[in-house]
Amino acid sequence: MKRSEINRILREGEAFLRQMGFFLPPFAHWSKQDWAAKGSETCEIIQANLGWDLTDFGLGEYEQKGVLLFTLRNGSLAELGKGEGQVYCEKILICKPNQLVLHHFHWRKTEDIINRGGGKLEIVLHQADANGQFSTEDVRVRCDGIWRTVSAGGSVILSPGESITLRPYQYHQFRALEAPVLVGEVSTVNDDHHDNHFYEAVGRFPTIEEDEEVYRFLVGDYPRYLVPSFLQ
Template identity: 50%
Template sequence: MKRSEINQIMRAADAFFRSQNFHLPPFAYWSPDEWRKKGPEADEIVQHRLGWDITDFGRGRFCKCGLVIFTIRNGAVADLQAGRGKLYCEKILMLQHDQVCPMHFHWQKMEDIINRGGGDLHVQVYHSTPAEDVDDRPVTLRVDGVLRTVDAGTAIRLQPGESITILPGCYHKLWGWRHDVLMGEVSLVNDDDRDNRFLASVGRFATIEEDERPLFLLRDDYERFWGKD
């Protein structure tokens, strides 16, 4: 992805979040120059990978296969392993109309996926096999706390306000319908570097062509700017 495209997507996502009365924390808008002046006070943002995460999953077609993620809060994997500390994560995401987040599961993370506004959200689900393929067994899960059993491959439609709980090992594919979707995620500690298993071969993070200056930093930009003043 070109940096100019990422900057444009950030502007559009921020406008969409605001249109849905969702407001990002101040660090979302720190410029590269402001990051150069930050010191140890910002270490949690860097170490826990809070902030912007925009990806086309290596497909080069963001409008068809991509996601805007902003991680608001996140604990450390070490805390999760110790069973104490900040054991949770919260994200806000924009999923565009007809845009797909590819089929994947997590080995460790349990999550609630929430339609917080906009269009309808579709969540297609499968169990995984021990060989990490899709399974044809029916899937039992909870939608807003209510137990449901659906056939393998069912796409569950979530309207604004509805949510689904995804267990570790449950394959899920997401797409928006009718309008862009404001999607929330509340989960155990998130580790995007190691806890994603995609069914097809994709890249979790975008490869960036630096054709202009970053508007705001992505989660993988921090080390180039943080405290470099």
Template identity: 45%
Template structure:
């Protein structure tokens, strides 16, 4: 992804969050210079902050996601925090691709906007998709879902995704972009994503202009 594209997407994302009265922490608005000397912070060590991806396909409008990690523990240190929280933006016409997590259990919440569609499969021991029905908790009520079945979450609704549960999600056509919340166990996107089609989690960035705000993958370079 070009840095100019990332900068433009973050600018729109800030407007989207503000329009839904979701307030980001003050450091979400810092520029690169503001981060100097902040390398020992929890924000940097636990990869909090801005995170955009096109999964290496170069077509963000069809396959992509904007994420902002608000809080997180760290599996690589003695950080005792056992939880994480993200706020994401999924645009109508976009897909977050099919994947599961080996260790992370997560609640995906439709915080605002249109309707969020979650497509589900169980997984087998060899990590292939299962052809068996699976049980999933939607707002605390268990539903049985056929393989490839879909759950539609309206604003305010949520689903609990267990480790090993394949899922992809997209916006229901005609309902608009969705502000997606995630509350989970500690998140480590470097080691805990099993994409059904092998995909890179983080994009390669073409530096055609200076960063407006740092991505979580920028900290090592700029901080």
């Protein structure tokens, strides 16, 4: 993706969040100069991979297959292993109409996907079999405290305020219907480098063509632009 396209998507995302009345932490709005001035204060933000994130799954079709998100908080795998401390993660996602977040499951993470407002969100479900393929068995999920049984390949439609709990090995693909959706995610600790399994062989982070200055750093930019000597 071109940096100019990413910058445009970020500006549109910020405008949508303002429209929805959702507020991000201060570092969401930092410029390159702000990051440089903060220095070692940014250590935990970088280590926890907090901040803006965007993917086109390496396909170059962001408007059809992609998503913009922001990680607000994320604990560590070490604390998760001990069962104490910050063992949770929170994200906010912006899904455009008919823009797919492709089929994937998590090896360890359990997550709630929440429609925070906007249009309706469709979530297509499959249970993974022992080989990581689609199973033909029904999928059991909990939606706002009520258990539901969904046939393989069936979907759940979330209206604003509704949510679904997804457990490990439950494939999910989702998209906004008719209007953009502000999607919340509350989960156990997130590890995008090792805990995602996509049904198709796709990438997680975009390859970026630098055709203009960075507007906001993405999480994937941190190793290149921001990792200071004390983290190396």
